[in-house]
Amino acid sequence: MKFLLLLVGLSFSALAHADVFTLYRSSRVLENARLHVATFDAKDPTGEYNRSNCEIAADLFQHQDGVKTRFWCEKGSFHEQP
Structure with a gap:
């Protein structure tokens, strides 16, 4: 039963972020940087x-x-690179 509740919770958590987009930018100093700008x-x-x-903002900045x-x-919420 606990496993089923965990699966349901994870499913709702994934759905909650399905509509989120995050804007990132590169860096002139850090190679392969992926810096958070906005969510x-x-x-x-x-x-x-x-x-x-998000795409309009990226275009305006660019x-x-x-x-x-x-x-x-x-697509998705901000997360650090591994």
Whole structure:
């Protein structure tokens, strides 16, 4: 029974983050850096709203004059690189 409750809890936890997108950027100093910029986690069951806003923000940051870092979005909440 405990195992079943654990599986149900993990399933709901995964669903809770299915609509979240996170904006990252590279670094000019750190090789292979993946630095957190923002998390888009508005209530949206499809994730389309958060994905769209993340991509708009990435594009706006990327196309500023003089920007030499790269910006991108990933599905899910922020987590450190292993």
